[in-house]
Amino acid sequence: QQQVKQSPQSLIVQKGGIPIINCAYENTAFDYFPWYQQFPGKGPALLIAIRPDVSEKKEGRFTISFNKSAKQFSLHIMDSQPGDSATYFCAASRTISSGSARQLTFGSGTQLTVLP
Amino acid sequence: DTGVSQDPRHKITKRGQNVTFRCDPISEHNRLYWYRQTLGQGPEFLTYFQNEAQLEKSRLLSDRFSAERPKGSFSTLEIQRTEQGDSAMYLCASSLQSGYTFGSGTRLTVV
Numbered sequence: 222q223q224q225v226k227q228s229p230q231s232l233i234v235q236k237g238g239i240p241i242i243n244c245a246y247e248n249t250a251f252d253y254f255p256w257y258q259q260f261p262g263k264g265p266a267l268l269i270a271i272r273p274d275v276s277e278k279k280e281g282r283f284t285i286s287f288n289k290s291a292k293q294f295s296l297h298i299m300d301s302q303p304g305d306s307a308t309y310f311c312a313a314s315r316t317i318s319s320g321s322a323r324q325l326t327f328g329s330g331t332q333l334t335v336l337p
Numbered sequence: 338d339t340g341v342s343q344d345p346r347h348k349i350t351k352r353g354q355n356v357t358f359r360c361d362p363i364s365e366h367n368r369l370y371w372y373r374q375t376l377g378q379g380p381e382f383l384t385y386f387q388n389e390a391q392l393e394k395s396r397l398l399s400d401r402f403s404a405e406r407p408k409g410s411f412s413t414l415e416i417q418r419t420e421q422g423d424s425a426m427y428l429c430a431s432s433l434q435s436g437y438t439f440g441s442g443t444r445l446t447v448v
Contacts, residue, residue: 227379264341264428264439265380310379317385318392322368325437327379 224248225313227328234301235336242296242331244311249292251313253323256285256296259308259330268309269296301335308332339363341440343429349446350419357415358443362431369412370437371404373397374426386412419447 227244234240244254253272257265271278271285271294278285282299298305311328342361350356362369367388372380383402385393388409398404401419406412416423424447430437 225379262441264430264441266439267436270436312379318387321387321392322370322385322432323437324370324382324385324393325372325380327381330377330379 224326225311225328227311227331229331230329231332231334233334233336236302238301238335240298240301240305240333240335242309242311242333243293244295244313244328245291245293246313246326247292248313248315248326250315251326252316253314254285254287254294255312255314255325256283257310257312257327259310265310298333301333303335303337306333306335341429341431341438343427343440343443345443346441347444347446349448352421352447353418355415355417356419356445357413358427358429358445360412360414360429360440361410362412362429363433363438364410366431366433366438367409368432369406370430370432371412371414372428372430372439374428374442375424380426380428383414416445419445421447423447 255270256268259265269280269283284297287294308330312325314323317324344359369386371383374380386406401417404414426442428442430439
């Protein structure tokens with residue numbers, strides 16, 4: 222069962238454009254929502270994250286918008302650059318092991334291409 | 338190097354063989370996780386260690402899979418009697434609090 226749905230599967234924008242990636246979740250136990258960037262042959266790297274008591278978070282060119290009632294969140298990349306070309310994963314996190322750790326459930330990924 | 342280190346980076350094995358992967362987490366991180374990522378998908382949780390104790394195991398972790406973290410430092414993931422469906426990237430991550438640091442993974446190809 223896919224607990225985090227991500228769209229689109231792929232996205233192509235021109236340099237300077239604003240790609241938007243959307244995710245939706247069902248499980249209300251999720252309480253932390255990170256976005257990861259992955260380049261070929263590398264592990265995912267944390268970009269930005271948000272907690273559900275905040276509707277928007279901005280770090281540099283990356284912004285997360287969060288709609289708790291709709292159980293949806295999205296990533297916007299401002300002034301996109303060719304170096305942003307990568308696969309982006311949304312994730313939802315919940316505590317496990319009596320709160321001693323967190324388990325991530327990932328979306329299926331969006332392959333972003335930023336054309337020069 | 339202060340990141341999460343995984344070895345080997347690539348492994349090609351014949352079906353039915355056993356393979357073992359190693360993960361060296363960031364030294365001060367007491368939490369260690371294994372995830373599996375198949376082509377075109379996001380990583381899926383396999384198991385979690387706090388220090389040397391394995392506290393969580395996904396149902397994805399069949400009885401052919403075993404993971405250890407002796408002395409709470411490095412960890413190993415062994416797959417016995419490999420099958421073609423085991424072909425994937427095996428990712429290790431470590432954390433101190435809520436934020437994960439992933440390694441670059443071991444890509445396993447079963448032929």
